[in-house]
Amino acid sequence: MKLKVTLAVILVVVILGLLAGVKYLQINTLLKTAAATVAPPIVVATATADSQSWPDELVAIGSIGAVQGVTVTTEIGGMIKEIAFESGRTVAAGDLLVRLDTSSEEAQLRALDAQADLAKINLERSRKLRADNTISQSELDTAETALKQNQANADNVRAIIAKKTIRAPFAGRLGIRQVNLGQFLDNGKPIVSLQSLNPVYANFSLPQQNLSGLHAGLPVRVTTDAYPGREFAGTLTTINPDLDESTRSITLQATLDNADEALRPGMFARVTVVLPSARDVLVIPQTAVISAPFGDTVFVLVPDTNAPAGGLAVRTQLVRTGSARGDYISVEAGLKKGERVVSAGLFRLRNGQSVVEDNTQSPKASQTPQPNNG
Numbered sequence: 001m002k003l004k005v006t007l008a009v010i011l012v013v014v015i016l017g018l019l020a021g022v023k024y025l026q027i028n029t030l031l032k033t034a035a036a037t038v039a040p041p042i043v044v045a046t047a048t049a050d051s052q053s054w055p056d057e058l059v060a061i062g063s064i065g066a067v068q069g070v071t072v073t074t075e076i077g078g079m080i081k082e083i084a085f086e087s088g089r090t091v092a093a094g095d096l097l098v099r100l101d102t103s104s105e106e107a108q109l110r111a112l113d114a115q116a117d118l119a120k121i122n123l124e125r126s127r128k129l130r131a132d133n134t135i136s137q138s139e140l141d142t143a144e145t146a147l148k149q150n151q152a153n154a155d156n157v158r159a160i161i162a163k164k165t166i167r168a169p170f171a172g173r174l175g176i177r178q179v180n181l182g183q184f185l186d187n188g189k190p191i192v193s194l195q196s197l198n199p200v201y202a203n204f205s206l207p208q209q210n211l212s213g214l215h216a217g218l219p220v221r222v223t224t225d226a227y228p229g230r231e232f233a234g235t236l237t238t239i240n241p242d243l244d245e246s247t248r249s250i251t252l253q254a255t256l257d258n259a260d261e262a263l264r265p266g267m268f269a270r271v272t273v274v275l276p277s278a279r280d281v282l283v284i285p286q287t288a289v290i291s292a293p294f295g296d297t298v299f300v301l302v303p304d305t306n307a308p309a310g311g312l313a314v315r316t317q318l319v320r321t322g323s324a325r326g327d328y329i330s331v332e333a334g335l336k337k338g339e340r341v342v343s344a345g346l347f348r349l350r351n352g353q354s355v356v357e358d359n360t361q362s363p364k365a366s367q368t369p370q371p372n373n374g
Contacts, residue, residue, distance in 0.1 A: 045362035062204025
């Protein structure tokens with residue numbers, strides 16, 4: 001009985017050993033097959049790290065301001081009799097905006113004009129009498145003074161009527177109407193915003209160490225989040241004569257054409273002042289750079305040691321990037337001129353991946369890209 005148990009145990013051990021050997025052979029065969037299998041190369045677009053001459057630039061944050069902009073108000077209160085504008089319309093200088101009730105002033109003016117007419121007649125009569133030596137010089141002087149006083153009184157009422165007739169002080173675009181017909185308008189109460197939108201100003205500041213390189217006439221580029229991809233060209237027109245004592249910065253102002261009124265007062269803007277000097281930089285397309293918390297990386301093309309002669313692979317390379325311009329970004333360290341990097345298709349890659357180069361469908365990078373909105 002004991003012999004039978006021993007034989008059974010030996011038989012089980014032998015069977016388990018055979019199964020383990022078969023399984024080992026199967027796994028080893030699969031591993032060898034996988035090692036012999038080479039992943040097909042990935043098609044990528046590439047670009048060459050090249051040198052470009054970029055003008056030195058000073059970048060600042062600023063805001064857009066109107067060359068002329070006011071909130072139209074009234075100097076004298078009164079009842080609104082007429083509103084002659086619509087919100088958002090363009091007006092010319094002198095266009096009627098609001099007319100207040102002037103009926104009482106017009107009645108006073110008629111009375112004063114009549115008094116002035118009478119004073120004029122009396123003056124003419126006094127001059128004739130004085131010529132005949134019938135009246136004294138003092139009586140003639142009194143008649144002249146009476147005429148001037150009556151005319152001044154009439155002019156004063158005319159001025160009040162003119163102040164109650166509110167006109168556009170300059171050409172521009174109106175905002176939202178803030179008054180209603182029949183409303184009593186207190187002096188100083190806002191009626192409507194009026195802004196001259198072409199041209200416009202870009203107001204910004206730069207540190208005092210940049211002052212020596214600045215002068216009026218330098219070209220300026222302005223971008224804003226409201227119009228991604230669009231640049232507005234202008235000229236540096238004013239440099240403030242004094243500095244801000246708290247920040248030691250200098251305030252500057254650029255003037256920009258704004259024929260389509262795209263830029264509006266109060267708009268946030270990024271302002272770039274282009275200096276006359278230039279520097280050589282190594283650039284690659286911005287699409288070639290992968291940004292990560294540990295730093296920026298690119299995929300550099302290298303010979304593929306696992307492929308026939310002429311095959312390509314990629315190598316991960318850390319780089320230090322600088323400023324950007326259009327589709328390009330400057331590389332301050334990590335690349336050499338002439339090295340080729342992957343510019344499209346890089347998110348499918350890994351270090352050592354075999355690749356095939358195909359630039360037929362890749363758009364050409366530019367310093368001044370023009371997005372196609374069609």
